[in-house]
Amino acid sequence: MNKMKVRFAPSPTGPLHIGGARSALFNYLIARHEQGQLVVRIEDTDLDRSSREYETEILESLRWLGMEWEEGIDKGGENAPYRQTERLDIYTDYARKLVESGHAYYCFCSEEELEQERLQLMEKGETPRYLGKCRSLSQAVQEEKRNSGIAPTIRFKVPENQVYVVNDLVRGQVTFESETVGDFIIMKSDGIPTYNFAVVIDDVLMGITHVIRAEEHLTNTPRQLMIYEALRFKRPEFAHISLILGNDRQKMSKRHGATSVIQYRERGYLPEALFNFLALLGWAPPGEEEILSREQIIAAFTLDRVSRSPAVFDIDKLNWFNQQYIKRLNIEELHTRLKPFIEKSPLVGQFEALGDKERTFLLEAVHDRLVCLEDINEYLSVFLGETVYEPEAVEVLNQEGVAEVLKYFAANLSEFEQPDEIKAYLKAIGKELKIKPKEVFMPLRCALTGQMHGVDLHYLIGVWGKAETLKRLQAAQNKFNL
Ligand code: GLU
Secondary structure, X not given: OOOOXXXXXXXXXXXOEHHHHHHHHHHHHHHHXXXXXXXXXXXXXXXXXXXXXXXXXXXXXXXXXXXXXXXXXXXXXXXXXXXXXXXXXXXHHHHHHHHHOOOEEXXXXXHHHHHHHXXXXXXXXOOOOOOOOOOOOOHHHHHHHHHOOOOOEEEEOOOOOOEEEEEEOOOEEEEEEHHHOOOEEEEOOOOOEOHHHHHHHHHHHOOOOEEEEEHHHHHHHHHHHHHHHHOOOOOOEEEEEOOEEOOOOOEOOHHHOOOEHHHHHHHOOOHHHXXXXXXXXXXXXXXXXXXXOHHHHHHHOOHHHEOOOOEEOOHHHHHHHHHHHHHOOOHHHHHHHHHHHHHOOOOHHHHHHOOHHHHHHHHXXXXXOOOOHHHHHHHHHHXXXXXXXXXXXXXXXXXXXXXHHHHXXXXXXXXXXOHHHHHHXXXXXXXXXXXXXXXXXXXXXXXXXXXXXXXXXHHHHHHHHHHHHHHHXXXXXXXXXX
């Protein structure tokens, strides 16, 4: 049997969205699972909206997520070129074949005529479609129209009263009636093919065995089936994967927050976390465990576990995944991943000035708290920035007994090596002064950070060291007369 060959065919009209990334991922996963091949082809026939910048960005997003492909746009391969605007001769040839075999014809109708037909059908309550005015123009009339300067489109002649059936690998049997489809354009008057035509020619010539794509293309499938039939091409298998909905069960859109992969990257989601999360948008792993490595997902990924119902994009779940993946990094890896985020911070100089030991304390302190890598900025301000006092913290500092705790702390703090020593010291203060641990921690935290909550106090002190801690404390004591 032939090896499975699938493709991801983005239109470079915007950045790679979550939905596109999920389609790409499912193709990638099944290709790896089956030890087949993945092709990446660029469908840039919408000349006004396509750009090379988007193309580059899409490929970069795919790579960042950890996908690679055997054949395609920047890889080359035996079916090059992989950009549709570089394949126009191929489409022209096949369109001509369809005209010659009577499956397609030249259409000279103007925009105005088409608009009028549309309006008339709508007035009658019918589906707007092309009724076939140019279907049987004589050669002479065609010649005349051409000579008068009209550049024709080429329309596909939709067979009458046909039923098209596709056994979709996700949706099951889907039936389409040809009556609902009017003769549709396959080549525009400027020689550019339409999506439904180019996609068939490319999928066939590139040897695609399985077309796996978003559900929104299901309505395009009957037109494509007609072209397969007319050209006597063997059809591939189809699998249409469900929509992705936001938490409110509406189609995912900008309203739901970040929609492009780049945005998630910029916020500091780890690619492996997003990879894992996207794989679960419409695919259910066989076991209970959801945190799965790339290899585990590949090993388990089959189309029969892809769901027909819409997937829900739950940002809280993604955040949880990201946090789990961050927790699994060791401190060195965490540092490497955080670097690009730290470099953008105004406190980068202060961070770089830290000694190895202090830097490690800082990273250890934030490790379990980061939801996204960009959260490091907040923590850098607490560790390395100016203290900003929130009103609740000021209230704490005005309470009775606070001055005594701060004084005791300052007077008895010795040099230390590890945050744990500070932890023990803070405990001892409570015992010595016969107060609850909280009555030690709160005043110190509020004085030293200006905040009621945050990273463990002994880590903060660990990073600052004795001298800096006492300096900060003195500043608070002066400010609040403590
Ligand atoms: N270029 C189409 C898109 O970006 C791909 C459709 C297909 O996979 O057939 O939606």
